[in-house]
Amino acid sequence: MERLFLIFITGAFLASCGSSESNKTTASEVAASNKVLAAEDFSTPLDSARWKVEMDDLPNSSVSVKDGKLVLDTKGGVTVWLNQKLKGNIEITYKRQVVVADGPNDRLSDLNQFWMATDPRQENLFTRTGKFEEYDSLSMYYVGFGGNYNGTTRFREYQGNGVKTLLFDLDDEAHLLKPNHWYTINIKVEDGVVSYWVDGEKFFEYTDETPLEEGYFGFRSTWSRHEIDELRVISLEI
Incomplete structure (x- = not known):
């Protein structure tokens, strides 16, 4: 049986992150600084209170940890939430690939994420x-990287009332997914400016006149297989 693993660390800085086992950052290295709000390398037992999995109940679907990676392997939709409300100026970084091989759910699509998410109708x-x-009823930012069968990459702001404002829409090859490629994703929220970076390239930048200043982060996907590693959330507050 596969097991889920988690590291949750407060008050530390993750000096570096890599997708290979040899480059994984140790807990002692993380503890060397005081700016990390959360860090996850999927190599210690999961504290189930820290991760909330919402998955469409379809056959051949699972969320698990295998070989030190979080694996989303689903026929339908799935969201894996970090159960920690994030506030203020932050940077979220993680590694992720869309696996395309011979799996039943393998499809090059939907490297998606939610952040600064809240539900205006209820606290939970x-x-x-x-x-x-x-x-649709949430208030949050959303990027769908390689959505619609890898035909679009879109940045939206959900308004909390069913309106999903489209901020940017890219469909050229340079901004779509490649199979089995380990991407480094960076998301920054700083003084009302929200930006989304892929492998060091800025895909989107948006100045929000009424910025979302707190909320939850979640990995999102549908009908595909993803591997995720080396999540870190850093405070950018001075």
């Missing part, structure tokens, strides 16, 4: 079953 965010339309 984690009440959904993974179906994408269930999230």
Whole structure:
């Protein structure tokens, strides 16, 4: 049986991160600084209170940890939330690849994420079953990288009332997914400026006149297989 693993660390800085086992940052290295709000390398037992999984109930679907990676292997929609409300100026960084081989759910699509997510109707965010339309009522930022069968990469702001404002829409090859490629994703929220970076390239930058200043982060996908590693959330507050 596969097991889930988690490291949750407060008040530390993760000096470096890499996708290979040899480059994984140790807990002692993380503890060398005081700016990390959360860090995860999927190599110690999961504290289930820290991760909330919402997954469409379809056959051949699972969320697990295998070989030190979080694996989302689902036929339908899935969101894996970090159960920690983030506030202020932050940077979220993680590694992720879309696996395309011979798996039943393998499809090059939907390297997606939610952040600064809240539910205007209730305090408890984690009440959904993974179906994408269930999230329409949230207030949050969303990037769908390689959505629509890898035909679009879009940045939206969900307004909390069913309106999902489209901020940017890219469809050229340079901004779509490659199979089995380990991407480094960076998301920054700083003084009202929200930006999304892929392998060091800025895909989107948006100045929000009424910025979302707190909320939850979640890995999001549908009908595909993803491997995720080396999550870190850093405070950018001076």
